[in-house]
Amino acid sequence: MLRIAHVPVSCAVLLLAWTMALPAQDTSTDVSSETAKMQAMAARIDELVQTRLDREKATAAPLATDGEFIRRAYLDLVGNLPTVAQTRAYLDSDAPDKRQQLIAQLIKSPAYPTHLANTWRALVLEPSDDPQRLQNEQGLQLWLRGKFSQNVRYDRLVEEFLTATQGSDGPGYFYASQDLKPELLASETSRIFLGLQLECAQCHDHPFDRWKQQDFWGLAAFFAQLERPGNDNVIGLGRFDIVDRDMGEVTIPETDQVVPPAFPGSKADYASLGGTRRQQLAIWMVSRDNPYMPRRAVNWAWAHMMGRGIVHPADDMSPQNLPSHPELLDELTDYFIRSGFDLQLLLQTIAITDTYARSSEAVSDSEAPPELFARMAVKSLTPEQLYDAFLKVGLLKTDVTMMQQDGQRIQFVARLRTASKDRTFFDTGMPQALAVMNGPPVSTATSPETSGLLKALSAPFLTDEQRLNVLFLAAYSRPPYPDELKRYQEFLQTAEPGQQSAALGDVLWVLANSAEFMLNH
Numbered sequence: 001m002l003r004i005a006h007v008p009v010s011c012a013v014l015l016l017a018w019t020m021a022l023p024a025q026d027t028s029t030d031v032s033s034e035t036a037k038m039q040a041m042a043a044r045i046d047e048l049v050q051t052r053l054d055r056e057k058a059t060a061a062p063l064a065t066d067g068e069f070i071r072r073a074y075l076d077l078v079g080n081l082p083t084v085a086q087t088r089a090y091l092d093s094d095a096p097d098k099r100q101q102l103i104a105q106l107i108k109s110p111a112y113p114t115h116l117a118n119t120w121r122a123l124v125l126e127p128s129d130d131p132q133r134l135q136n137e138q139g140l141q142l143w144l145r146g147k148f149s150q151n152v153r154y155d156r157l158v159e160e161f162l163t164a165t166q167g168s169d170g171p172g173y174f175y176a177s178q179d180l181k182p183e184l185l186a187s188e189t190s191r192i193f194l195g196l197q198l199e200c201a202q203c204h205d206h207p208f209d210r211w212k213q214q215d216f217w218g219l220a221a222f223f224a225q226l227e228r229p230g231n232d233n234v235i236g237l238g239r240f241d242i243v244d245r246d247m248g249e250v251t252i253p254e255t256d257q258v259v260p261p262a263f264p265g266s267k268a269d270y271a272s273l274g275g276t277r278r279q280q281l282a283i284w285m286v287s288r289d290n291p292y293m294p295r296r297a298v299n300w301a302w303a304h305m306m307g308r309g310i311v312h313p314a315d316d317m318s319p320q321n322l323p324s325h326p327e328l329l330d331e332l333t334d335y336f337i338r339s340g341f342d343l344q345l346l347l348q349t350i351a352i353t354d355t356y357a358r359s360s361e362a363v364s365d366s367e368a369p370p371e372l373f374a375r376m377a378v379k380s381l382t383p384e385q386l387y388d389a390f391l392k393v394g395l396l397k398t399d400v401t402m403m404q405q406d407g408q409r410i411q412f413v414a415r416l417r418t419a420s421k422d423r424t425f426f427d428t429g430m431p432q433a434l435a436v437m438n439g440p441p442v443s444t445a446t447s448p449e450t451s452g453l454l455k456a457l458s459a460p461f462l463t464d465e466q467r468l469n470v471l472f473l474a475a476y477s478r479p480p481y482p483d484e485l486k487r488y489q490e491f492l493q494t495a496e497p498g499q500q501s502a503a504l505g506d507v508l509w510v511l512a513n514s515a516e517f518m519l520n521h
Contacts (some may be wrong), residue, residue: 038345038348038349038352039100039352041331041332041335041349042349042350042352042353044331045328045332045349045350045353045355046353046354046355048325048327048328048331049325049328049355049372049373052324052325052372053368053372053374056368056372058368058372058374059363059364059368059374060358060363060374060375061358061359061360061361061362061363061374061375061376062358062359062363063354063357063358063359064357064358064359064360064376065359065478066090066091067087067091067476067477067478067479068359068360068477068478068521069099069102069357070082070086070087070090070091070102070477071087071476071477071478071520072376072520072521073099073102073103073106073351074106074477075381075385075520076304076305076351076520077103077106077107077109077112077115077347077351078106078109078111078112078114078115079111079114079115079118079119079382079384079385079388080111080115080385080388080389080392081388081389081392081393081474081475081477082477083392083474084470084473084474087473087477087478088473090102099352099357100352103348103351103352104348107344107347107348110149112148112344113145113146113147113148113149114145116144116145116148117141117142117144117145117148118141118382118384119304119382120144120148121137121140121141121144122382123192123300124140124171124174124188124192125137125140125173125174125177126177127417128414128417129414129415129417130414131410131411131414133177134410134413134414134417135410136173136240137173139170139172139173139240140170140171140173140174143170143171147160148343148344151342151343151344153340153341153342154297154336154341154342154343155285155286155293155341156286156341158193158282158285158286158293159282159283159285159286161174161193162189162193162278162281162282162285163276163278163279163282164242165241165242165243165244172240172241172242173240174188175226175240175242176228176240176242180223180226180227180228180242182220182221182222182223182224182226182250183199183216183217183220183250185220185223185226186198186216186217186219186220186222186223187199187216189219189223190219190264191315192315193285193292193293193296194264194290194292194293194296194317195292195295195296195299195300195311195314195315195316195317196211196264196292196316196317196318197315197316197318198211198215198216198219198264199216211264211318213252214252214259214262215262215264215265217250217251217252217259218259218260218261218262218263218264219261219262219263219264219281220250220259221249221250221259221260221261221262221277222261222277222278222280222281223277223278224248224249224250224277225244225245225246225247225248225276225277226242226243226244226245226248226278227242227243227245228240228241228242228243229241229242229243244276244277244278261277261280261281263281263284263289263290264292265292266284266289266290268284268287268289270283270284292317294333294336294337294341295317295329295333296315296317297336297341297343297346298310298329298332298333298336298346299311299314299317299323299329300314300315301343301346301347301350302314302332302350304347305347305350305351305356306350306355306356306373306376306377307370307376307377307378307379307423307424308370308371308377308422308424310323310324310325310328310329310332311323311324311329312324312371313422324371324372324373332346335349355373356376358373358374358375358376359375359376360375360376360377360378360521361375362375363375370424376521377424378424378519378520378521379423379424379519379520379521380423380424380518380519380520381518381519381520382423383412383413383415383416383417384409384413385520386412386416386518387409387412387413389517390512392474393453393474393475393508393511393512394452394453394454394474394508395508395512423520453470453471453474453508454501454504454505454508455501457470457471457501457504458500458501464489464492464493465485465489467492467504468480468485468488468489468492468507471504471507471508471511472484472511475508475511475512475514475516475517476511476516476517488507491503491506491507492504492507
């Protein structure tokens with residue numbers, strides 16, 4: 001047995017991974033070779049999806065228009081709309097590989113890790129409309145952004161998350177938000193990193209799955225020795241440090257039966273390696289003994305880009321919930337592992353496929369079921385995306401302090417935060433919609449006195465057609481259709497003298513409150 005009990009856990013994890021013969025990361029510096037591998041995998045994805053479509057006699061949607069694609073890619077990879085200038089440059093380009101160029105550019109953008117951190121913070125933490133809790137989440141947000149900006153190996157990210165102790169700049173708030181309860185931590189970590197819904201086995205054996213009560217509490221035992229320093233309740237103080245004790249057990253509810261730590265579906269034993277229980281869990285998480293972690297990561301990446309997972313829901317990958325494309329999930333998982341758990345490369349590979357580039361419009365009355373991926377799923381914008389979209393099109397005042405902007409953002413996100421983690425499920429109710437349509441920031445920012453965009457469009461040398469083109473490019477990443485242009489030109493011509501800017505504000509209000517603006521399609 002390899003002696004690594006006194007090696008720091010991050011080193012121990014990697015050493016153990018090597019001894020267990022995980023596929024090695026390709027360290028070749030040949031960029032063209034790596035690009036070729038990525039393109040080959042993208043082509044294989046399209047082939048496997050098309051094979052299933054052919055088998056089901058389903059028709060795939062055509063490729064999205066350039067305007068649809070650039071808007072979708074920006075929202076999915078950097079969380080915001082492209083500028084008018086960026087959209088125009090993309091629409092005017094005739095480069096045959098401009099889709100691949102755009103994706104590569106977005107992946108390298110500093111906005112990419114910020115958006116991924118937003119996405120993962122929402123995945124890790126339960127939704128809240130409490131501004132104080134949203135403020136407390138910023139430590140985890142910054143920690144995640146740092147990892148994604150460095151493109152840290154996904155297995156290393158998982159290991160660091162599971163063994164974190166310094167909460168002010170790490171995942172400590174996650175542990176604090178679960179009150180350090182072993183059963184809650186077991187339930188959430190299995191969902192987030194394994195795609196297993198073990199909580200149904202908490203009180204009794206799972207009625208429809210393989211998991212027994214012993215499996216659930218065996219995982220919970222890895223979290224049974226945690227406490228806050230001094231046992232202080234620091235949940236509201238912005239610092240969430242935790243320590244690992246050398247004592248603490250779990251028992252089956254209403255019994256005296258102590259359950260030792262055990263990995264779900266595995267008889268592996270890493271106790272002899274030493275370290276804390278969480279370190280032992282982290283070692284198993286990134287080893288080849290754990291078949292769940294890489295498949296869950298791949299399924300999350302697919303769901304993030306495509307709107308639904310190869311297994312749906314994306315966090316329920318039990319043996320009873322079969323994938324729609326088993327071979328695709330297997331091959332993508334192998335690709336992910338061989339890349340060195342490169343999450344950025346995985347997202348980039350999915351993004352350059354024709355499957356991702358398809359239109360969201362139905363192509364026939366007998367529409368193919370969503371699990372065939374015949375067309376792109378329509379996704380709602382997250383509250384953060386919607387706020388940034390308002391900012392991008394000039395619907396937010398920019399002449400305020402950074403502190404005021406942060407407070408405004410937190411309040412906005414709190415009002416529109418929803419319970420569902422499925423972006424294809426639209427559960428924003430009438431109160432949230434009215435808050436957007438009639439309250440700040442939209443009601444105050446569609447006037448020429450407060451909107452920077454409308455002020456810019458008031459230049460006398462611009463025609464109404466040019467002004468409308470700018471508004472549509474800003475909101476929809478496309479020029480207006482002929483009938484839209486005609487209708488809005490007629491509307492602007494009816495404006496009273498001196499009220500043209502106000503009429504443009506009305507147009508902007510209509511565009512910003514449309515489904516086309518509020519959805520990622």
